[in-house]
Amino acid sequence: MSDRELDTQHRLLRVSFLVAACALLSVLLLIVIRTGQAPWRILQERFLEQYADGEAGDDDVVIRQHFTCARKVDRCPSCHLGMERKDLADESVPLPFRAHGPALGGHRPDRVGCTACHGGVGRALDPLIAHSLAGRETTDPLMGQPHIQASCARCHVPGAQAGQDRLEQGAWLYLGLGCMLCHPLHEGGRGGLDFGPDLTMIGRKGLDYLKTSLIEPTENFPGSTMPSFRLSLEKEPEATESLLIYLESLVLDRHPGCGAREKSRSLVLRPCGTCHAGEGGRAGGRMEHRCTYILRKSGELRCGNCHASGTPKAARGGGYCPLTMQHRESCSACHDGI
Numbered sequence: 018m019s020d021r022e023l024d025t026q027h028r029l030l031r032v033s034f035l036v037a038a039c040a041l042l043s044v045l046l047l048i049v050i051r052t053g054q055a056p057w058r059i060l061q062e063r064f065l066e067q068y069a070d071g072e073a074g075d076d077d078v079v080i081r082q083h084f085t086c087a088r089k090v091d092r093c094p095s096c097h098l099g100m101e102r103k104d105l106a107d108e109s110v111p112l113p114f115r116a117h118g119p120a121l122g123g124h125r126p127d128r129v130g131c132t133a134c135h136g137g138v139g140r141a142l143d144p145l146i147a148h149s150l151a152g153r154e155t156t157d158p159l160m161g162q163p164h165i166q167a168s169c170a171r172c173h174v175p176g177a178q179a180g181q182d183r184l185e186q187g188a189w190l191y192l193g194l195g196c197m198l199c200h201p202l203h204e205g206g207r208g209g210l211d212f213g214p215d216l217t218m219i220g221r222k223g224l225d226y227l228k229t230s231l232i233e234p235t236e237n238f239p240g241s242t243m244p245s246f247r248l249s250l251e252k253e254p255e256a257t258e259s260l261l262i263y264l265e266s267l268v269l270d271r272h273p274g275c276g277a278r279e280k281s282r283s284l285v286l287r288p289c290g291t292c293h294a295g296e297g298g299r300a301g302g303r304m305e306h307r308c309t310y311i312l313r314k315s316g317e318l319r320c321g322n323c324h325a326s327g328t329p330k331a332a333r334g335g336g337y338c339p340l341t342m343q344h345r346e347s348c349s350a351c352h353d354g355i
């Protein structure tokens with residue numbers, strides 16, 4: 018290499034260093050400027066001016082956060098300042114200062130937090146990041162209805178409480194369309210016909226990806242043996258969305274520590290024959306089934322249909338009826354860990 022060539026190379030190197038340094042400096046400067054007028058500070062100052070209620074400690078401009086029972090930090094209250102203020106429930110109070118609507122119910126924000134239901138990035142103080150699906154630029158579909166219902170499955174049996182109709186519809190579609198045959202949801206999750214992958218492990222995918230998996234399975238996996246559900250779903254946008262809500266719910270972590278989910282588990286595991294031992298399979302006692310599945314399938318499951326005079330003795334198969342065992346495959350669509 019000649020001296021002249023070397024010289025131009027050195028000069029090029031120096032110029033690119035200078036450009037890189039300038040770029041870094043301007044990024045740093047931008048950060049300084051931005052934190053100087055961080056949106057949460059501006060919002061808190063405005064909130065204190067207009068809505069301060071004079072309670073001690075409430076008039077400082079500080080980061081406000083909940084440490085939730087899922088051991089997460091949610092800083093959403095840094096901007097959403099009036100969530101628990103009954104006096105700010107009116108529609109005329111602008112977001113993010115307005116009190117939470119009735120959907121919050123008896124859930125305590127200091128335990129449940131916000132991201133358990135709304136998704137988003139709990140630690141973020143930038144509104145765009147806080148409202149987004151972690152690692153992406155799109156708004157988290159769990160932020161609002163109807164997709165927020167996927168979150169209810171973290172703590173509730175789908176359909177157990179009001180406000181989960183779409184999630185429950187999705188669970189029924191999952192059973193009715195036969196997804197369970199190839200994607201079983203029992204503990205372990207994998208297997209079934211055709212070795213469909215464990216859908217509880219696919220991680221949070223965008224809605225487009227999930228929809229493509231249903232309508233055009235070979236697009237995500239060339240050579241996929243999964244049948245297309247175009248015919249069943251394309252003309253049923255509401256049903257499709259409910260199924261997507263249910264699929265979204267499968268990958269969310271469960272929060273048994275702060276939820277009501279575990280309550281019915283021991284009952285589910287009990288053989289039906291322990292109670293249904295009377296004439297025609299009738300059960301004694303005052304218990305009433307609340308299981309939406311058993312209620313809807315009661316015609317098929319009623320013991321008296323086949324065991325006209327009392328259920329057989331429970332000795333041989335441990336008390337498990339082949340019919341109810343067959344249905345038990347379906348229980349895990351709503352009940353965890355079966």
Ligand code: HEC
Nearest residue numbers: 056057093096112113131135137138139142143144147160
């Ligand atoms: C930096 C301030 C800030 C933070 C942090 C923040 N938000 Fe917001 N949020 C806003 C503002 C401002 C609005 C109203 C304007 C808008 O829709 O963007 C809003 C709107 C919303 C809405 C209503 C959206 C709609 O279209 O009706 C929801 C739901 C919401 N936020 C949830 C959250 C959750 C959950 C978190 C925590 C993960 C959070 N926000 C963190 C400022 C914030």
Ligand code: HEC
Nearest residue numbers: 093094097100117118120121124126129130131134162165
């Ligand atoms: C138990 C689940 C749950 C929890 C916990 C929860 N939300 Fe919500 N939130 C909802 C649902 C459901 C809606 C939608 C209501 C509707 O549109 O029918 C909603 C609506 C909202 C809205 C829009 C309100 C409006 O007036 O348009 C905001 C903002 C919001 N939530 C913020 C929060 C923040 C901040 C927290 C944490 C303090 C929180 N939420 C905790 C379930 C929850």
Ligand code: HEC
Nearest residue numbers: 122123124129133168169171172178179180272275276277
């Ligand atoms: C982090 C766990 C958690 C999540 C997520 C959650 N819940 Fe709950 N929910 C609870 C707990 C705990 C109770 C208290 C009831 C109990 O003792 O079983 C409850 C009670 C309820 C109740 C009874 C009345 C009331 O308002 O307190 C309703 C209705 C309800 N939840 C609806 C929902 C809906 C709808 C969603 C999804 C948008 C949801 N929950 C998400 C934990 C949760």
Ligand code: HEC
Nearest residue numbers: 194195196199211212213214219230238240241242243246
């Ligand atoms: C005949 C068996 C079969 C049926 C029925 C079936 N699937 Fe699949 N599914 C598969 C297989 C196999 C794959 C993996 C594709 C591959 O690797 O070839 C897959 C892949 C998927 C994926 C993508 C998983 C990932 O890792 O990205 C989703 C989501 C999915 N299926 C959902 C469903 C839903 C929802 C239904 C019911 C509407 C359903 N499947 C019915 C066999 C099936």
Ligand code: HEC
Nearest residue numbers: 287288289292299300301302303304305311315318319341
């Ligand atoms: C803890 C006791 C208990 C267990 C366990 C139990 N049941 Fe029941 N079941 C009852 C009672 C009580 C009734 C209402 C009285 C009756 O119809 O005999 C009932 C009613 C029913 C009915 C009739 C509902 C109707 O509206 O016609 C069906 C079907 C049924 N049970 C199915 C099952 C199945 C399937 C299992 C096992 C997965 C099961 N039960 C486990 C106590 C139980």
Ligand code: HEC
Nearest residue numbers: 175176177188281284285306307308309310344345348351
């Ligand atoms: C479509 C969703 C769904 C499916 C599938 C499902 N369950 Fe349930 N199950 C529920 C709901 C909702 C409740 C009410 C929970 C509550 O109120 O706390 C429930 C409650 C129960 C209870 C508690 C007693 C009662 O009736 O309240 C038992 C036992 C039970 N289910 C058994 C089963 C069995 C066994 C299967 C499979 C054969 C099954 N469930 C499938 C939704 C479902």
Ligand code: HEC
Nearest residue numbers: 289290293318320323328329331333334335336337338340
């Ligand atoms: C569609 C028909 C059908 C219905 C409905 C049905 N069973 Fe069965 N059940 C069978 C058959 C078939 C067998 C096996 C025949 C045998 O071994 O005598 C069986 C066997 C059993 C056994 C003996 C299992 C063993 O240990 O050998 C029990 C216990 C039992 N059923 C309980 C129930 C109960 C409780 C219900 C109602 C919740 C019920 N069955 C509903 C068809 C049915």
